Amino acid sequence: MKQKYSIIIIPPEHNKPSRQIQFSIKIKKVILTGSAVFGVLFSGIFIHDIYQANYIKTYNQKIAYVDKLEMDLQAKDLEIARLNNKTAEINNNLSSIASLEKKITSILKINSQPSSETSRGSFSLQSVPTAQTLDQAGTLLDNHKQVIEDYYNASVQYEDRINCTPSFLPVDGPxxxxxxxxxxxxxxxxxxxxxxxxxxxxxxxxxxxxxxxxxxxxxxxxxxxxxxxxxxxxxxxxxxxxxxxxxxxxxxxxxxxxxxxxxxxxxxxxxxxxxxxxxxxxxxxxxxxxxxxxxxxx
Ligand SMILES: [Zn+2]
Known part of the structure; x- marks a missing residue:
């Protein structure tokens, strides 16, 4: 005689009769095997969902980071444009200063040696890359500072010469x-x-x-x-x-x-x-x- 298993189902209502379901060992194995397969599948789906959720979260974070980089790049582009404009302005001012220096040098008879044409601001700062341009602008300003100091020293000597030169008579009278x-x-x-x-x-x-x-x-x-x-x-x-x-x-x-x-x-x-x-x-x-x-x- 084949061994069988029974499941007795007792309804909550006392007035209803209980039911008994019988199944063989073979069916029991099928049920257990099915439960195991279902468990493995459910676990797989659960793990996949967790992985996908983490992936989406990471992906969104990367998108946000890329957006931020893009905004930073736009801000830097604006800053570079501003620096280029500023550089052009500095270039114009340096050219004006160089022109004035020549006039003052002529008036004060200063033998200032402000090096080459490049250092006098006669080149276009806009034609070279910004970083290099700013380096050259810095060199230019250093040279101009030296020239201005020469002018100052010459002015002090000039003022002393003026103060030490008679310019009126000691008394009023014929x-x-x-x-x-x-x-x-x-x-x-x-x-x-x-x-x-x-x-x-x-x-x-x-x-x-x-x-x-x-x-x-x-x-x-x-x-x-x-x-x-x-x-x-x-x-x-x-x-x-x-x-x-x-x-x-x-x-x-x-x-x-x-x-x-x-x-x-x-x-x-x-x-x-x-x-x-x-x-x-x-x-x-x-x-x-x-x-x-x-x-x-x-
Ligand atoms: Zn006299």
Missing amino acids: ITSPFGYRRNPFGGYSSEFHMGVDIGCAYGTPVKATADGTVTFAGWDSDFGQKLVINHGYGIVTWYCHNSQLNVKVGDKVKKGQIICLSGNSGRSTGSHLHYTVYVNGQLVDPLTFTSNNNKEQ
Whole structure:
């Protein structure tokens, strides 16, 4: 007799009869085998779904990353375009600066050596790649900085030269005796060389230094009375004579326009006035050479 298995199904309702299903060992094996196959298939599908979900998640993350890269590239393109425009602007400015440098060099007589044409900004920065362009712009600016420093130093020297050069007369007043040969003011028909100009002014008139310099003489001179001598450098020396009072002493540094003495009538003089003499490189020069049209302090 073949062995059989039974499954008894008892309904929840008590008034209904239970049912019994019988099946053979063969059917049992079929059921178990089917269950195993179903389990393997279900597990496979489950694992596949998990894998697919992870794949989609990774794929979406990569898409988002690519989108971000694309946006970054667009931003960088805009930045590169901006840098190119800026480079062109710098190029124009450098060309303008180079042009101005040439003019200033000519005016100030500077022997600046700003190297080759390339370093003077005469090439087009737009014709080379941006990174190289910016490197060249940096080199250009370094060269221009050196040139500007040369201009500054030249300007400082120029300003010092201006400050140390007489540019007006020490007092306001009429020229009562000019530079050069003249009849002897003390009478007779003899002539003498007048080594400066006489400027008529009231006794005690404040006398101004006509340029920056250093006092090299302050004292009595038998001809010029109370006399001041100032060395201005650059070979220029000035005298202020016949004074009634000296306000500075030897070694004092004086500035252009500074009151250095009061006029008078001391020494070999026929009346109250200021005698003013200018030497350039040891040679007497007409003081009016150094004055403006109205002889006023500038
Ligand atoms: Zn004189």
